[in-house]
Amino acid sequence: MKRGLAKEKILDLLNSSKNPLSGEFIAKKLGISRTAVWKNIQNLKKAGFNIITTSKGYFLKDNDELSSEDFKELGILTICLKEVPSTMDVAKQKMENEADEVLVIAEKQTQGRGRLGRQWISQEGGAWFSLGIRPKVTLKECFIFTYIAGLAVIKAILDVTGIQTFLKWPNDVIYKKGKEEKKLAGILLEVKGEVDVVNYIIVGIGINVNNAISFLEPQAISIKDILKYPISRKKIIKSVVKNFFQLNELSFSEVLKLWKKNSITLGRSVKIIQPNQEVIGLALDISEDGALIVQSPEMSIHKVFSGDCIHAKIF
Numbered sequence: 033m034k035r036g037l038a039k040e041k042i043l044d045l046l047n048s049s050k051n052p053l054s055g056e057f058i059a060k061k062l063g064i065s066r067t068a069v070w071k072n073i074q075n076l077k078k079a080g081f082n083i084i085t086t087s088k089g090y091f092l093k094d095n096d097e098l099s100s101e102d103f104k105e106l107g108i109l110t111i112c113l114k115e116v117p118s119t120m121d122v123a124k125q126k127m128e129n130e131a132d133e134v135l136v137i138a139e140k141q142t143q144g145r146g147r148l149g150r151q152w153i154s155q156e157g158g159a160w161f162s163l164g165i166r167p168k169v170t171l172k173e174c175f176i177f178t179y180i181a182g183l184a185v186i187k188a189i190l191d192v193t194g195i196q197t198f199l200k201w202p203n204d205v206i207y208k209k210g211k212e213e214k215k216l217a218g219i220l221l222e223v224k225g226e227v228d229v230v231n232y233i234i235v236g237i238g239i240n241v242n243n244a245i246s247f248l249e250p251q252a253i254s255i256k257d258i259l260k261y262p263i264s265r266k267k268i269i270k271s272v273v274k275n276f277f278q279l280n281e282l283s284f285s286e287v288l289k290l291w292k293k294n295s296i297t298l299g300r301s302v303k304i305i306q307p308n309q310e311v312i313g314l315a316l317d318i319s320e321d322g323a324l325i326v327q328s329p330e331m332s333i334h335k336v337f338s339g340d341c342i343h344a345k346i347f
Contacts, residue, residue: 040260042062045058079263080263098266099112102270103266108133110136113137116141118162119137120162123162127231127232133165135164136164159239160238162235172321175321177280178219178221178235180280181203181237182203182291183199183279183290184275185197185239186205186294187271187275189205189216189268192271193263197216201295202324203219205218214253219237219238221233241263288320288322295318298315298317302314303341303344304336306338311336313334316333
């Protein structure tokens with residue numbers, strides 16, 4: 033039995049049992065050695081699963097359910113919900129009620145949304161959360177938080193799972209295997225403020241962790257799909273939030289430098305689809321004000337601040 037499959041099967045057994053399971057029972061059930069059981073249990077513990085070893089065997093203390101207690105170490109108001117239309121809306125309500133910071137996490141979103149109001153399918157098993165903060169920036173500077181969030185996500189995924197991912201302009205996290213590129217996570221930024229002052233921002237993050245990918249999203253993939261076994265969502269979410277605040281201490285130029293280093297868009301031919309036009313050309317750089325610099329086949333330069341980006345061999 034493959035290692036990843038063994039981990040998944042062991043978790044299934046532990047999840048389905050209310051009593052501890054012995055290593056001998058698990059070994060016989062799965063047709064593997066007791067040593068293999070022990071090694072897989074240790075790896076699952078390292079991955080963040082709270083597996084308790086007792087005199088009667090192994091016991092999974094929880095099923096990766098999310099509760100506010102799990103995130104106390106972050107030091108911010110955290111709300112964990114079973115089901116909600118959108119974590120963005122709950123975070124907005126809390127920020128309107130003068131919360132300094134808030135983290136809202138949901139097991140499932142019924143009206144999850146991505147950019148331009150598009151539906152974001154958010155079934156159980158994924159990491160769906162929104163972070164509200166009150167940064168001291170102007171409206172023009174808010175773009176940086178999309179870049180910060182992207183960097184926070186790819187670092188968390190690498191640190192927790194060992195999977196290397198890349199950043200696709202403007203707000204996607206991509207897993208690349210050979211020539212195939214799959215979306216692993218997405219970011220949404222909403223801002224309330226005036227020209228010279230921002231009241232608050234809310235960063236929405238959706239990461240496909242252990243959730244099943246809908247047939248409506250053939251371009252997507254989950255961490256479980258890649259590793260062939262589930263990973264602790266708590267560990268992923270905590271790592272993202274910690275990374276976010278650490279990266280927020282950097283200067284704008286330092287953040288953009290890091291983003292460019294991890295970009296899968298720069299240096300490629302792209303098509304940027306906007307409501308009233310399409311921009312086609314070579315993605316050259318990110319400007320200091322967050323725009324994608326695109327050089328057309330006619331050698332003209334375009335600054336693009338928003339739009340759907342398609343990677344393609346266009347010219």
